[in-house]
Structure formats: C-alpha cells, structure tokens
Amino acid sequence: MTATPLEAAPLDVAAVRADFPILTRTVRDGKPLVYFDSGATSQRPRQVLAAERAYVETSNSAVHRGAHQLAEEATDAFEDARERVAKFVGVDAGEVVFTKNATEGINLVAYSMSNAATAGEEAKRFRVGEGDEIVITEMEHHANLVPWQQLCRRTGATLRWFGVTDDGRLDLSDIDSLINERTKVVAFTHQSNVLGTVNDPAPLVERARKVGALTVLDACQSVPHAPVNLRELGVDFAVFSGHKMLGPSGVGVLYGRRELLEAMPPFLTGGSMIELVTMERSTFAPPPQKFEAGVPMTSQAIGLGAAIDYLRAVGMSAVAEHEKQLTEAALTALGEIDGVRIIGPTTTESRGGAVSFVVDGVHPHDVGQVMDSMGVAVRVGHHCAWPLHRRLGIPASVRASFYLYNSVHEIDALVAGVREAQRFFGVV
C-alpha cells in the first residue's frame, strides 16, 4: 500500500481557520465575521506574518547591493522566494519578475511594448503601431483592459475584444477573424473575478501562436485557487498578486518566457536594473533584474514565499475541491431564492468560487449594507469590470468570493443576508 499523497487529503477547514487570526474577530456589534471578499484580497495566515517578521528582525537589508552578512541573507531569502513562486506555477526563477501588484505586471508588458519603438533591433517583435491590433475580452478586470487602451493610445494600435455570452462564457465564435495577422497581443483572464468563469487558454494560445501574437494571461483569480502550470498552458506572459493568495499586499508577479524577457525593453528604470551607466546612456542587466528597478518589496516577496509554502502544504487540489463545494452550495442555495439572479455560470463546470448576483428590487449597495450589518463581508459594485456589467445589463452586482478558510455553513449566513435584504426593503 502506498501513502496517500498530500494533495488528495481533504481540507480541514477548522485547522486552516485557526491559522488566520482575523477570522476570530467580530464586526458590527459582535457579529462573527463571515469573510466572503477574498476575490478582492485574501487574509494572511500567521505563518506569513511570522516569515516576514523573522526576516525583518534578523536579516533585513537591501538585496543585491551589499557585501555584508545581512545583505547576503536578505538576497538569499528574496531569491529563494522567487524560486518558490516559480516552482508553484511550473516555470523557472529567471522568468519571475516581482512587481507591486498584478496591475503593474500588465502595465510593464504594455509599456515595454511602446518602449520597443525607441529600443534596439532585438526588441523589434514587441513593436506596435497603427494597423496593429490588441485583442482582449469583455470580461476583463480594468487591470487587463485600461493598460491596453492606453497602449493603443500611445501607439495608434486598435483594441478589439471577444464578447461574452448571456450565460457568462467567452464567445469564441469569431476567434479566427478577431485574432489575425495584425494581432500583436491577446490578453485574457484565466478566471473571471465577477462570473467565476474559467477560460480555457488552449484555443486562444493556439490561435495566437499561429498568427505570431503574444499571449498575456491574467491569472489573478486562478493561481490562488487551483493548480496552475503556466508552462503547460503555453502562455507568453502571466500575472498574479500576492495579496489574493494569502501573501502580503505590495507584491505581485509577472511571469514571462525567458527569451521574451531577454529581448523586451525595460520599463521602470533606476538602481539594480543596470549593467553600465554613464551620463549619456545606460545598458541593462539580464532579466529578471532588468525589470526590478529600485529596492524591491523584499519582506513581501518573502511573505509570498511563505504563503506558497502554506498553500502547497494544504494542497492546491484540495483548495480547489473545497472551493468547488462552497460554490456548489452557494449556487444551489441562492438559486432557490425567488428574485435572485446569478450572474455567470450556474453550475460548477469550468467555474471558480466567485458568485455574483443581483436581487430584484434591491440595489446591490443596499444588499451589501444589510449583509454587513449581519457580519457578512461581500463586495458590491462593478468589481472593476464595468464593461462586463454593462454587457449584462446591470449597473452593479453583489459578489461573494470564497477561499480555503470559508466553511460550508457560512453559506447559510449569505442566504440569510439576502433574505433579510429582501424583507427589509419589502420586496418579498
């Protein structure tokens, strides 16, 4: 008999919860906190706090710059965190750039592309201009939309996008015309932060390759919640944020295929990213340093490394399975309430744990307020996906998003909140 691999063990919610000090607090006059806003930002377990603290109290110093013992230890800890991040998503450490958040990562790629206009020949493949097209989707978070609009504005390129079906899936029917010889970039989300929809990168990557376009994956909502191997997905670039995966705020990740990072012009410039500097001109270090100007978010990267250790110990398959149960329970329970309309897929098929909905006759802000008064933290608004809401014909929605520390019985509080909102505003 062989031992059961760790990944197969079901998740022990009580044990997990015990690691998150914030979950024991109460809100609004003593109500236990039900935190359903992990899609915006997740909570940090004590292991992450401890790792940051240990670093700050023993080795804190400027990385890659000093020759003393503290600087050595700091550099080691920082690079070790990079290795962990890389391994977690199946890529090499040299392909991992630390940014302040996922948003910076996408901006980095978009600005490097406009910088290619005045960079050397090796950056030629990144150049965009009039006649070129950037393709995104209508379900993007503003972070994977506005930077591309701005790139188009800077360069004269044209922005195009895939539509979304009524049931919240990507409409790929026009893939062959949308992604064409003029396409330079195809940027899309792996998992919608509103709908929960999980997009299969395969057809997009395949088509983009055929026409020589670069692919940029917004993995903000997938990497924290399920096993993801970026190399296997075959995308050229991907981004995600530490604060959505139990890590600290202030640190994000850009993955880029090595040969691309090598050829791409720098974005932020300054110390630590240079090779040679004179007053007249500068040359730049190899990646990832080339893209990490200035003193980096050191303790935060180290905290992210600890967050990844934590997630690996629990097992990403177990995390995904647990969230599937929560999502299933939420979809079923909300589906049973008259006057509640779920936005996005109503089954757990190719779907993650963000459940958005509207309540007939009660504005999302008011639903959220009632929930808040009962201790249930959900998000209301357009969740930084305004065009998607417009497409679905709603100004805003209520979103409950789950993570490994949520227990299935917390779904009852969600349901109770919706019913109370309906009662309070007299729509039932």
Place this chain on the structure above:
Amino acid sequence: MTATPLEAAPLDVAAVRADFPILTRTVRDGKPLVYFDSGATSQRPRQVLAAERAYVETSNSAVHRGAHQLAEEATDAFEDARERVAKFVGVDAGEVVFTKNATEGINLVAYSMSNAATAGEEAKRFRVGEGDEIVITEMEHHANLVPWQQLCRRTGATLRWFGVTDDGRLDLSDIDSLINERTKVVAFTHQSNVLGTVNDPAPLVERARKVGALTVLDACQSVPHAPVNLRELGVDFAVFSGHKMLGPSGVGVLYGRRELLEAMPPFLTGGSMIELVTMERSTFAPPPQKFEAGVPMTSQAIGLGAAIDYLRAVGMSAVAEHEKQLTEAALTALGEIDGVRIIGPTTTESRGGAVSFVVDGVHPHDVGQVMDSMGVAVRVGHHCAWPLHRRLGIPASVRASFYLYNSVHEIDALVAGVREAQRFFGVV
C-alpha cells in the same frame, strides 16, 4: 519656566536601540552587528511591525473598494497613513501618491510626461519633445538619472547636467545657461547618497520657475534624516522611500503639487484609478487615486505611518543633530588614518550622514569584506551613482551611512575595520 519642546530633547540612543530587534543580533561567529548601511535601507522598529501586524490581524481588506466594516477600517487606516506622511513633509494628503519605492515615483513623472503627447490639452504643459531639455546633476543616484535618459530616448529631448566640484559640491556656475527656456524639468537630489552633500534647492527652484521648468526633488536621503518641508522648498515634485525611514519595504512616496497632479496624465492604469470605463475608452479619478492603480501596498503604507509617528516622537531635529555627531566623529577619525581619502565634504557643513571613502591600496570590496568579518556592515561599490564615481576618478568606494540607532562608539568599530583592512592587505 516653560517645558522644553520634545524636538529639543537629545536623542537617547540606548532607548532607541531597544526598539530595533535586529540590532541585538550577532554576525560572523558572534560579532555584534554594527549596522552602517541605513543609506541603502534602514531597520524597522517593533512599533512599525506592530502596526502592520495589528492591521493585518484586524482590518486587512481591499481599500476603496468594499462597503463592509473591514473595508471601511482598512480605507481609514490607509488614508490616515497618507495624512501622516503629508503632514510630515508639510503638504496636503491629496498631494501624496503611494508608490512601491522612490524609483517608481520618478518613473511616474517621467512616463506621465511622455504620455502627455497623446493626452488632452490639460496635459499640454507636461509635453516634451525634440529641442526640449531635461537637466539633472552628476551626483544623482541612478534612480534620478536613468528614467530621464529613457524619457529623452522616448521623446527626443536632450539630457543635460550640472557637474560636481572636486570637493563633492554641485557646481552651479553655469546655472543660467544650463537651465534655460528649453528646460522642461530640473531633477536633483536633496542629499547625495554617496557624498552626504546637502544641496540647497533654492537657487535651482528659483531659476527653474523663471524659465517655467518643473522641479523634481530626490528626497530619499533627506526626508529620513532631517526636518524637511516640501512646500517651503517650493519644489513641484519630490520622492522618498519608506524603507529608508524605518518603514516597510514596498512603499514609497511621490509628492506633487495639487494642480500638477490634477493636470498630469496617468501612468499605471487599471482598477481604482478610473472614473468611467467602457471598452472604447476610460476617464480617470482625481489624484491621488489617479496614480494608484490596483490594490495598493496597504499594510506597508500603514507601517510607514507608524514609522513617521516614531520619527516625530524622537523629533527630526534630534535625529539630525545625532547624525551630525556621528558624522563629525567619523570624519575626524577617518581623517586621521593615513591612506584614507574621504569622498565628499570633510566637514559637517551642509552635509548629512553618509561618509564614503577609499583606502589606498585596498579595493573597496576587500575593505568591506574585512569590515564584514568584524561585524561592521558598510556598503561597497558605486552605490548606484556610477557617473559620480567616474567623475571622482574612482571605480568604487566604501560607504558608512548612519541613522538614529547608531551610537558614537560604533564609529570605533568603523575605524578598527579600516585599520585591520590596511594591516591585512599589507599597506601599512
């Protein structure tokens, strides 16, 4: 009799040191740590760690996005930190943009300026192009040099610079020709991170105003070490980093005069910085939000707020006075060693606490190694100011940089280190 104001009280080094856990550690087989590398990054007192921890364990959530109690508390704490930062440097909270480090702040201004080419009329005054000039100095950190080189590369503008005198002062003799009608930006450091030289912004600001150029102050080495009122200095923009002033890594500050931040085009784009978003186009929020795309470094900004509380409690005048004593002691003691050459001013007149030097016959790296073996952490190399070193005819130097937690008797260790290096390498 009136009570002595706090600012006038001398600094109690022992009490200060007790707040910094890392200072009690030993390095290299039991040597007490003498940390003389605060110019690269400073240490964090337990109050800063505690503030971050308290936030993470009680209020952690996404700021400016949620309507639940945690989001409210988080937003309040974050904005409260902004107020503290603003007050610390004499400006308004709306003029303070949180960045990941000072480097990002300078890049922000430089990229906003090239973005002005494709932005609306209100951004006209930020446009630069061929025939325009950017003026910097030869003593800049790469962070205040390379971004301007790159701006020139993107726009066709020309980079010009003030030279440095042999004794490490800014040579302003050609100010009237260097800063002229073509000048768009004058960017300069308040205090050199190598020489310790403190530059008086007045003549530069006055001349820049006369010709309508914008001023950008690199305050990385001044704000942490002395009372600085940016409004009084009259600069248009200024940057500094949290990690150099007892705060966390991963957070920096860009100050910009309100009317400038209002007219300036955005830099990083994405969530939280928008006003209205459609697939076709977007409009942007007022500053400072306009410049803070994505989930920000929340706990780090809060940690920076706590660092500022700490510095205020000690008193910035007391900090400056203490560092002056350390600098004086170091200049005197090093000056007495044969074969040691101090780079930069040799008196404490208009000079801060970074003391760089070379030891005849011993390469800085080797001096640093000997020091390290004795527990003394100094920095060796060009300290991200390569052109300055070239100007001074040296490839590299050894830098000891001081902060409020250093005690005067630690200077003895510095001197002992230099002497040991000379002995070990046989130059005495």
Place this chain on the structure above:
Amino acid sequence: MDLEAMYQEIILDHYKNPHGRGLREPYDGESYQINPTCGDELQLRVKLDGDRIADVSHTGQGCSISQASVSVLTDLVVDRPVDDALAKLDAFVELMQGRGKVEPDEDVLEDGVAFAGVAKYPARVKCALLGWMAFKAALVQAGVEKAREGAEIS
C-alpha cells in the same frame, strides 16, 4: 449595527417615492455624475428664476441612499433663494463628511437630518452626496459663480 439607524423611515420613503424625478425642460444648468465604485449614475437639471431655484429635475439609477438623497435635495432647495440652497448644500456636506460626529440642524436640513446615520459609513457617504455634487455642478453651469466656493465634495 442597527440597520434602522441608517435606513431611517424618511430615507426609505423618499427612496420609494422620489420627489422631482424625471428630466424637465427648460433648464439653465445640467450635470451628469457617476459613482465610480458602484456605477451609479445621476443626471440632474436646475432651472433658475433670478436668484431663486425654480426647479430641480433628475433621473438615474442608484441605491436607496443616493435616490433618497436627491429626492430630499429637491424638497430642500426648490423655491428657495440660491443662497439658502448653497447654505443647505454646505450644511449637508458638512454633516456627511463628519463621520457621524456633526450634530445636524433640523431647521436647515429638514428631512436631510435623516442622513446623519449614513455619515458613519464612509462607503455610503459618496452615495448620499452624488445628487448634491450634481446640483453644485449644475449651478455652476447655470452661471452661479458662488457655487464654485464652499465645501469641496469628493
């Protein structure tokens, strides 16, 4: 938290039966405001008659707080001298930005005092101020220069 303290009866009444709703002609100034965090929108018009606010008309979509607030606004300012209206605007903004620590003056704010509880919830303050921002901007557009002064709303 006491839901009733925030959603006072007056607020719910105005929400269910908003006053001044529907856009009317003619008008002297108009403004379109959105709340970027939730996508709520409001279009508001002002008609002046000399120094008097003759009419306020509006349309849009939003939560109970923003809808009720613009309804109360209509009651408070229509048929009043512009100066009175601006004084009420200042008083309302002060109340809403007071984090629940400002004691509202019922003589000035009438039904507006019901929003005192909302001031404790920063995320909702924007909702309550949406209509007032629109009113202020519409007055400016109508040529009322002094509407530029006074409380800053953000």
Place this chain on the structure above:
Amino acid sequence: MDLEAMYQEIILDHYKNPHGRGLREPYDGESYQINPTCGDELQLRVKLDGDRIADVSHTGQGCSISQASVSVLTDLVVDRPVDDALAKLDAFVELMQGRGKVEPDEDVLEDGVAFAGVAKYPARVKCALLGWMAFKAALVQAGVEKAREGAEIS
C-alpha cells in the same frame, strides 16, 4: 568569520603578482566584462594555436578576488588544449556556484582550489567569475563554438 579562510595565501600572492597581466597582440578573441554592482572591469584577450590556448592577456581594475582569479585562470589554461580549458572553466564555475558545498578537485583546478572559501560569499562569487566570463566570451569570439555550451555564468 575567518578572513584567512577566504583570502588564502595563494589568492593574496596572485593578487600581488598577477600572471598574464597586460594586453598582448595578436589575439583571436577579446572580451570586456564589468561587475555592475561595484564597477570593476576587465578586458581579456585569447590567442589560439589550433586547438591550444596559446596566450591569455588581460588588464582592468578590481578587487583582490577578481584580480587573483584571472591570474589563476591564466596559469590554468595557457598552453592547454581548448577542451581542457573548458573543463576547468566548468569545474571552477561549479565550485564557485556551490555555496561552499562543492569539493574542488585539485588535479583539475590547481591553485583554483584556493577559491573554495570565496564560494561561501555570494557577493564575491561574481568577482571570482569575472575573468572566467571574459575568457568564455573571448573564446566564443575566437570562433570556439563549444564555448557557448557548459555552465552558465551569471
């Protein structure tokens, strides 16, 4: 920390009396390397004689470690077959990147074993490798294709 363990006598000797110093003509390949963190620089030339390294000449400025290392390199590779030199290069890089955990083979590295202690100080590894990077690049420039393979130096 034991300074003597890092700065072995052999290193100090080579530092004080570097071998192969001065640039010589003719040469087949040349490389200029810098250490971006400290500004050290090194120019190195290689002269081949068929499959043999006929000469290595160099100039530059740097710390004791980088200077001694290029001096040792000169001793190790001059008058050797290119294949031997590349094997030594790989062995030296492996030693330096081994964080002090690689046992050096004295038959292969000769005086180079003295750098075993340096491998424990990551910030100095770059110094020790500077000359070897230059040597590798110069070989490539001289047309030795197989110099492209083997250990990556960074």
